[in-house]
Amino acid sequence: MTRLPSERYLAALDADAGRILDLTRTPGALAAAVPACPGWTVADLVRHLGGVYLHKAESVRLGRRAPDDEVDQGPAGDEALLAWFAEALADIRSVVGGDPERAAYSWWAADQTVGFWARRMAQETLVHRVDVEQALGLAPDVDEALAADGVDEVLVAFLPVWLPADGAAAGVRDDLRAHVAVAAAGREWDVRVEGLSAVVAAGPSGAVDRVSGPADALLLWAWGRAGSAGFDVVGEEGVAVLREVLRGATQ
Structure with missing residues (x-):
């Protein structure tokens, strides 16, 4: 941490x-x-x-x-x-x-x-x-280091705690599977979702599915405040699973 x-x-x-x-x-x-x-x-x-x-x-x-x-x-x-x-x-x-x-x-x-x-x-x-x-129709500006820290918090702290505790009640299916690399601001996270559990490690990931881009765009995407415009997605199915569980974890 x-x-x-x-x-x-x-x-x-x-x-x-x-x-x-x-x-x-x-x-x-x-x-x-x-x-x-x-x-x-x-x-x-x-x-x-x-x-x-x-x-x-x-x-x-x-x-x-x-x-x-x-x-x-x-x-x-x-x-x-x-x-x-x-x-x-x-x-x-x-x-x-x-x-x-x-x-x-x-x-x-x-x-x-x-x-x-x-x-x-x-x-x-x-x-x-x-x-x-x-x-109010204003364009937000988010500091890159703070945004990358926010991505880390959502992935490393929120997701592994929320999914087993509240995922089922939120309607998360226990057959969901995803292995996704998330990268922003020179940092990388390896995210594995297996049903109602998530294992996240900060550091290089060998996942094929990948979402990467500016930290502010990724943070707002993770929190449901923006779409995926502005960053790169490889493996849409795995990234969609990640977005689904993040939607619940950040409510």
């Missing part, structure tokens, strides 16, 4: 959350529909992300997953909602801004540290900043 320096995540969290706040103060922005989240407005997205901040901050404080039904969902009214979001941001920022190696609860056994949450909240906020920009 390789993380970026914690300061990089904190700077990204601050910048992207600040961008969300700036954009949502534009008249009419909160009522805009979010293309990647059918049925959601930008206000719904802000409420969701603020709730994520509060839930994860409380989980770290408790040393276990906080009850989902106890998370503050924010007030009514645009100004009150944005003020609440800023407070939620300050809460998670105070939690993830400490020593990244300090022990902390997380859902990923391989990384039980505060640094896990600095990374997770930076990546979560990046994706939702893109959501807001797309809702």
Whole structure:
């Protein structure tokens, strides 16, 4: 497991959350529909992300997953909602801004540290900043190193945890098979999907099926925020299987 320096995540969290706040103060922005989240407005997205901040901050404080039904969902009214979001941001920022190696609860056994949450909240906020920009008709810009780190997080952390735990309930077929190399920004991952399990290794892959291209394009594809335009695909069937399981893992 390789993380970026914690300061990089904190700077990204601050910048992207600040961008969300700036954009949502534009008249009419909160009522805009979010293309990647059918049925959601930008206000719904802000409420969701603020709730994520509060839930994860409380989980770290408790040393276990906080009850989902106890998370503050924010007030009514645009100004009150944005003020609440800023407070939620300050809460998670105070939690993830400490020593990244300090022990902390997380859902990923391989990384039980505060640094896990600095990374997770930076990546979560990046994706939702893109959501807001797309809702407002703006072209998103994603830093290459942060995007490659996000691809790594989705493949190495999300997919192997989500597939055996929740894949069946999400309708993933147990006969799915794929062996795919994923490459971006000079990095490569070997991904094997076998029914309701996934084995992912960072490093050179001998897979014939392959998806490669700019890290930002791959990250947005993995999160369902963009199609496959802008990168190369070899072996459409295997890549389609990977996209299917990623769709579930990133919901």
